[in-house]
Amino acid sequence: MVVRRVSTRIYFAAGLLTLLVLAAGLLVGSFIADLRASFLEQWHRQQVGEFERTERRQLELANSRSAKNCAVTQGNLLGTMDDVDTARGKLERYRASTLARYNSRLLQLNREYSSTALRYWLLSSEISKMCQIADPPVLYLYSGRGCDGCRFREEALTFVKDKYGQRSVVFAVDSDLLREEEIETIRKSHGVKTGPPFTIVGSRDSGLFRNLEESLRRVNQHDGPGLR
């Protein structure tokens, strides 16, 4: 006959250790939550700073436009150009440092760059009209999927660059970022249904260039205020 016993101490010790695991897990959670909060706060402050700077620039631009002061407006444009360079630098540095094709950081940097580039493109379009400038800012919406005409883009971009040299500025924006309302608005306003299109200031029928000949023809025939 076995003498039965209840190993009370082991039951309690096991319970205590299980509670310790629970407490340690909650501490880890609390630590991560703090990290998350400080990260979000820092991010928020940075975003607010950038927003205020953009707002100031828009205000200055509005003032200079109302005063029809092309020199001041172009000065603002240079400031926005710095933003584009900064955003592109960040994006390229991150792309070089990661093998990931998709992650939240890459997406966020891409959106930041696209947003800045669109802002610059819109601003330069405004300046082209206001100051009668012949330099054509070209918006190139590219896509990573279903990109029938992608093989022509290099030739077309080279052509634009050769034709206008330093006077032309090409903005390459990832049109897969469907959540960017600006991209959607521009696509609609320029009648872009499929990609990759070149959108040139003043043109409302840029659309998709099916082949290089057509794209060159369209660029050559373009008679908007941005080209002479």
Add this chain to the structure above:
Amino acid sequence: MLPFAVWLVWGTYFVFLYLIIFWLLVLIRENRLVVERGGLIESKNKPSDYPTVTVAIPAWNEEENIRDTIESVMGLDYSPDKLEIIIVNDGSTDQTEAMAKRVMRQYAGRKLRLITQPNRGKGAALNTALQNAEGEFFAPMDADSLIRRDALRHMLPEFEDPQVAAVLPLMKVWQPHNLLQRVQWCEYLVSVFYKHLMAILDCISIIPGPFSVHRTRILRELGGFDEQNITEDVEITLRLQTHHHKIVQNFHTEVYTKAPDTWRQFYRQRNRWYKGTFLNAWRYRKMALNTKYGDFGFIQMPRMVIEGALLLLVLGALLYTCLLSPLATQLRLASLKGVDLWTQFAQTVTHFSFIDHEWPAYFFVSVFYVLGLVLIRYAHKHAREPMRKHGYFVIPFYLFLYWMLTTIVYLGVFTDLVRGKTRKW
């Protein structure tokens, strides 16, 4: 406020975590681990003093395995005049009887008997052998199992402790050749190691069929095996525990059993085991949380009753929280904004962020699996088996996926119980 399903998952998690920690504490506290005990226990008796042993081989449609099993028993390193073998053909409809007779002719002069009876189930076949047994010790041997030659020489010395009523061998899977068998190989080692820990607290809840050795006198006093029981081995164990008999897990010798190699066979076997365990635990529920039965009543009986239900609940809750609920959300969103599979995929992948994850959950799960790995490591060490023997990939499969397979079996068990379905063999 967390959804009920999440509470359920974490509640079950902490129950299982508690059990792992409990058994690890038992391991730490008890300083009589086999490997530290100084090697093998050798009998002090001379061969002429060996007790008589009856090996009972109940067989039902085992024409493919019966020869190997008989030859394995006949090959035991034990005094031939002290070893009796009784084969009980329980109404086989195949060539089991003819095959057994053919093998018996090879061993003329040995104490080898064949009893044929109408099919009445394994419990009845074992009782027939028990009634005819002349040995002081009685060892049932499943007809699909094999033993090492030195089995009795290592197991019988355990009976020098007069409290011991039964001794279990170290059971391993015979030559696993596919993933299912390899995972069962790992499972058997862990199970045997658990039995060792359970034996420390007198908590063993099952004496498996392949070559566990009993004292014949005690079995007869208890009235033999329950013939109506689908898992007579679980029932006799619980009856031994009810009468406070000691059951010991031996690590010095090995018994090999042929594990199912197809899902269908696996399901049928486990369905019978789990159903039998549940039904027997329910039958002996008076032992649960009863101080009269010590740790067996406090840790083992509740586990036997609720384990299957807990596994079912946690699998259901996991399916709901990780699959059904997100799927329903996606479908609802798709109905609002249209279906764009690429965007769905891109959003899923691009939204991955380390900082957004539930790190406490990862922490809890990591602790659980690290402790599980420690147990697996100890199990292999005690069984004198390298973890890499059948490939390291078996370990993660066992840790992460195997429980889902067994939970599916539990689902079948509960369905059968509701429908009143049982099996004899």
